[in-house]
Amino acid sequence: MTSIKDVASRAGVSVATVSRVLNDSPAVRPGTRSRVIAAVADLGYRPNAVARSLRTHHTHTLGLVISDVLNPFFTELARAVEDAARARGYSVVIGNADERAALQDHHVRTLLERRIDGLLVSPTDGGNEVIRDAAAAGTPMVFVDRWIRGLDVPVVHADGRAAVHDLVAHLYALGHRRLAIIGGPSETTTGDERVGAFRAALEAYGLPLPREYTGQGDFQTESGRRATAAFLELPQPPEVIFAADNLMALGAMDELRRRGLRVPDDIALAAFDDIPWFLHTDPPVTAIAQPTGELGHRAVAALIDLVEGRSAASVTLTARLVTRRSCGESEGKSR
Template structure:
């Protein structure tokens, strides 16, 4: 389809071109129903207002949307908190939505945030960039990706350097004599899930460790898959002597399963978690983690949205991740 014009939008919406123009310029002489029709048609057709966009930008709602993958994940809750507090300091209100690690729910939430007329959206995306996310981008609404990105979707982002953190984790375990390292991977539909698994594979190959594919369990960033992953890996005939989990919730699951089966962490099996959640310091033994900085991510994402709204150039940021060594990792023993 060629680039839709204001005339195409009017035809699709069943209103006059003048009405479309008034809606797009935020003229108060428009009805709620015509606004709905026009915005729906514009979204369906991927209409991108040009001159009109400038008018749209002038009438801000001073509200941004934040779409989290999972509000129960302390890492994302920290991002949400920082975003809300940072935005509030600039008199910008924040509406949170929860995608619950579901692309369908992500679509629902994006539609909702657009209908609520937010000025911009900060999102930890999933999926392939189709669906409502494509519509949002076509509408020209400022979007910033945080933590995750989508390949081929050109959106400014704040992410962590997943490779360096996972590589440091594998090298730490290799130095402790571990040869078989189990990996509870995140969903391969997410960039973080993919990047962390690739980094694991490259790091174990580079360190000359066992590249047995049975050492990778495919999880889904939920606690239950951490439990199932630890169970599957520790049940292997040639069980790994160390486990690495690719996010905080799966780390909780791995720790639970180790505790439930009475495996001594840091002794019989070493465990490295992801994200430096408060409670990982309190677990017995305290958990070695791949740490990154959700508070800084959230603050930067708000700054990016503000720059986008101001028409300023925006550069994506990749923050460092690093290994925090604690007592959950120790010298390798024979398989657990």
């Protein structure tokens, strides 16, 4: 591989000068500069970011650890993050935790060894040691969507409580009284809070949320299927299933379909996180939409503030309800 030395000797200058033109420092004569540029082109030289990072102590790279790449919400988030980062001259390295704490730790460790400048994480669990240590050690860090309580780390997320309330109102208006939820792992904030918001909204309508109507999922498809099966085997199954993310909703649909049940006639369905496919499912699914793109942009902005030595505050956006046909016919507006 050609190095800065090769360029220097070909251009007849010192490595310092080459470095200067590469980092376009003003203090180099136009003639020299163009000779260096020519040498770079001739040799097809590409600066070695590894060496550069070793010397400068920054990598211009952000780490993003997401809970599940297969979840369209997270891939949209990842995309927004990458866009925002690139616009500011940073690249991003994604780690997919696949909803497994061990895998998440693996990625955090790897990213830390790589000396990424800052870390964006949507934690899969609650009390993570690796992440705690990193935060304590002063690694610039921002949580997106989910977070870990008790850490002094800015959080960028969307508050879904109002939307959940709207959803319950919608369901109530349609005559539904027995509502069930498939929640995420209670160690995750989103797992916890979505159930909490749902319960609070139900209370406002004087509706109970019995234990057997709170299914335990892990945000992945299969758990949605299982929880749905459990609901359906109850002596008195619910009239509505609210899945706390889109993948569990997919699982629920799998199971309903397998049993030949029709939505919304036999049972209603709603989901947290809206995705393009929900418009075309049978039937289109009522969902709570997060401002995913903005979440990503804000998170990157906050993280870069931290990385560059400024301070950053948490950001709370709001999610909104998008009603479709999956809970029953009514005003039935879509999108």
